[in-house]
Amino acid sequence: MNSPLDARAPITLFYDGGCPLCRRQVAWVKRRRGHDRVRFIDIRARGFDPTQWDRTCDELMGRLFALDSEGRWYAGMDSTRALYAVLGYRGWVRLSSLPGLDMMLDRLYLAVAKRRNRIGRWVGRE
Numbered sequence: 001m002n003s004p005l006d007a008r009a010p011i012t013l014f015y016d017g018g019c020p021l022c023r024r025q026v027a028w029v030k031r032r033r034g035h036d037r038v039r040f041i042d043i044r045a046r047g048f049d050p051t052q053w054d055r056t057c058d059e060l061m062g063r064l065f066a067l068d069s070e071g072r073w074y075a076g077m078d079s080t081r082a083l084y085a086v087l088g089y090r091g092w093v094r095l096s097s098l099p100g101l102d103m104m105l106d107r108l109y110l111a112v113a114k115r116r117n118r119i120g121r122w123v124g125r126e
Helices: 020-030 057-062 077-087 090-096 101-114 116-123
Strands: 011-015 038-042 065-067 073-075
Touching: 011 020, 011 077, 020 038, 038 077, 065 077, 073 077, 077 090, 077 101, 090 101
Parallel strands: 011 038
Antiparallel strands: 011 065, 065 073
16 A cells, blocks of 8 residues: 555646535645646546546546556545645645544545535535
């Protein structure tokens, strides 16, 4: 299993461009120092073919995926951790990986991922 702390730039983030919460995270990353170390791929974009990445649409829609420059895949909360490691937030990654806290954050991530569109619409309200 790959440690998110081992992630190397550039990292490719596969996100759901139809999800308000996902778009918000991408916009946040683009405003950060080091955003040039991240490549974004909208899995809902016209012409996107998951087979070129040896993935399926259902798999990519189920949770966030990231692929680093060494060809290592990260999924779910670990994709976020890998992204943050590449951006330089390594302290946050270490903290979120502590035994007990890591499992809690992983479960929270999965709960949010399942409801991301609903939560995104709610969070996006003015």
